[in-house]
Amino acid sequence: MVDESRAVLTGTHFMSGDLACAEGALAAGCQFFGGYPITPATEISERMSRRLVEVGGVFVQMEDEIGSIAAVIGASYAGKKAMTATSGPGFSLMQENIGLAVMTETPLVIVNIMRGGPSTGQPTMPGQQDVMQARWGSHGDYEIIALAPSSVQEMFNLTIECFNLAETYRVPVILLADEIIGHMWERVKIPPAEEINVVSRKKPKTPTAEYQPFKPDKDLVPPMACFGEGYRFHATGLTHDEKGAPETVSAEVQTELVKRLADKIRKNAEKIVKAQRVMLEDADVAVIAYGIPSRAALSAVREARKKGIKAGLLRLVTIWPFPQELVSDVAKQVKAIVVPEMNYGQLVREVERAAKTTPVILLSKLGEEPHRPSEIIEAMRRAVK
Amino acid sequence: MRMEIRLAGFGGQGIIRSGLILSMAACIYSDKNAVQTQSYGPESRGGSCKSEVVISEGDIDFPKVDDPDIVMLMSQEAYHKYVNTAKKNGTVLVDPHMVQDRNDPPNLKIYDVPATKIAKDIGKVIVANVVMLGALTAITKIVTPEALKNAVLRNIPKGSEDLNTAAFEQGYAYGSELVRKQGKTEP
Known part of the structure; x- marks a missing residue:
């Protein structure tokens, strides 16, 4: 039923x-x-x-x-x-x-x-x-x-x-x-x-004969008709014009399409990006974490504060597009950034790029056990010494 | 207060299920916060297996076990690997029929619960984990027996209620007896 x-x-x-x-x-x-x-x-x-x-x-x-x-x-x-x-x-x-x-x-x-x-x-x-x-x-x-x-x-x-x-x-x-x-x-x-906030794709308002499936609105996103709704809709993996027709030699079309595909995300990044700031106001050392290591990081930051270390956490909820501005704001304020990741160093590279001259310390972990809060506290302590 | 419990044995003993039962007893039937995490190999049976539970009245930031208050060990390998991970004066439950090679460290409250044998006597060795949980409840009082029993009943297939209830009751009775003999341990 x-x-x-x-x-x-x-x-x-x-x-x-x-x-x-x-x-x-x-x-x-x-x-x-x-x-x-x-x-x-x-x-x-x-x-x-x-x-x-x-x-x-x-x-x-x-x-x-x-x-x-x-x-x-x-x-x-x-x-x-x-x-x-x-x-x-x-x-x-x-x-x-x-x-x-x-x-x-x-x-x-x-x-x-x-x-x-x-x-x-x-x-x-x-x-x-x-x-x-x-x-x-x-x-x-x-x-x-x-x-x-x-x-x-x-x-x-x-x-x-x-x-x-x-x-x-x-x-x-x-x-x-x-x-x-x-x-x-x-x-x-x-x-x-x-x-619960539920969003659905925007539909075309143009008459069926005038619809162009890849013609964007001002926000760079084209309204989307669905197959079977009466619209002519050609979709292809080849570079295409706004009608969806392949255009495999034109530099203009290639440039316009590739830029728009990227820009509809880049130009809306501020709206998309979400992160949680914890005790960063007066922090002089920050942990930047996402996923499971951020749980240990939260515990570590709370414990570090009790020990007199001015620690804060930037927990990234959105990792792509990378929260460049949020990270560089934190980097301007702190003496060092600790990045715990369960890999051999991936998002840390983006953090380094945004942090510019602020030292960034990778805490890499591979295998079964995630970072313990004590390991993150120790890294913060060494960083601000 | 934050309590950390580590349960370990091999795949097929219901170690992960035990962790789930214990965390449900705390989270659903005792109105505390609980998190259960697990670790096992790709073999569904026979490989080493571990389940971790954190119970707290407050928020649980770090969901893994770092310094366990309680450790329950149901295989030789689990004993070797984890007996030393219990915190000082921590409580350790061991199934002595599964762990013959022993070198009990000092400064721990160790309780031998022959859960596999008790389960066999009841009729099915697969309820050894429930026997163990019964004893753990009696010894540590980490949740009430009612909460644990409810969580057991929520986690078992229809038709096995009597078997599991018997396993829990016998484990609980055995644990209570051990407490009388060896002294109580407060969580």
Whole structure:
């Protein structure tokens, strides 16, 4: 029995990050999931396979991750909010079609519950090793949006935000979580449906004959008709004009299109970027963290204050587009920045670039155990000595 | 107050499920905050397996266990790896039939709970984790027996209620007896 009111399970729950992600997707209006199971993201598929059917959506287990992302692009073009969920190896397979989604300006959500890589690496262990792949994984120049949750509640909230951003900017949006958050169980509050902000793509207002699917509005985002609604709509991975017709030799069209695809994100970055500032007002040392290490960082900053270290935290919720200004504001104020990451140094490079002359210290962690608060306190202490 | 609990054994013993039961008992049935995290290998059975629970009245920033107040060990490998991780004067529960090679460190309150044997006697070895949780509840009082029992019932397949209730009751009775013999331990 289909019961659409079951899309939002209002109430207080105790669930894992993966399950909360699935619930967030449903609350955002997701109606299609195409995926292939992979640890540690499988629980999202499992939950969606049961729950989507309840609310009248479609779940397809595809033959692989290449097929998964292709099916999601198709579902989005048919007018449905659509998603897939995977981990590193599957994310690698999706890269070519992520580029297609960027080029065809297809709203969709990709969840990557990061595990240890490279290759099949450590399937059941956490990592943050796909940060640069999320940004630059597909070929060509483009901008993309990626959010990094640090709690089970945020797995719910930010999945909704991913859909809203995808629909607003006609761009693939990545929820970049890690194995610890995906498999962690915590309390989650799901608000009543009417309190959840849900955004849907803007529709064309022009007569069907005049519609140009890649002609942008002032915000650089073109309204999106859906297949089957009566509009002529040609979509291609080739460079195309505003009608969607391939234009494979014109430098002007190539320049205009590539710039617009990037600028619709760059010029709206201020609206997109979200971060949490904790005790930064008078800080002379800052931790900049995202995902699971930010939980240890929060604890470390609180403890450090008790020990007389003027510590603060900038927790990045949005990692792409990179919050350049927020980081450089912090860098101007503090003596040093500590960046704990569960990789061998990825987002730290962006922090260094924004920090200019302020010293940036990488705390790298690989494998099972995340940073302990004491390690971050020690790094801060050394930094301000 | 923040309490950290580490549960360890091998895949198939219900170690991760035990962590879930304990955290649900705290979060859903005791109105505290709780976070459960887990660690296991790619093998679904036989590989080493660990579950961590943090329980607190306040917010839980760091969700992992750093300096555990309570450690529950159900395999030889888990014993070697984690017996020394318990904090000073911490509480350690060991299944002596699963851990024969022992070198108990000083300054710990160690309780031997033959959970696997008790479970076998009840009829099914798979409820050994619930026996252990019963004993843990009696010894540490970290949650009430009612809260834990409710959480057990929420986590088991239909038709296994009697078996699991018996496992919990026997574990709880065994734990209470140990407390009488060895002295109480406050969380």
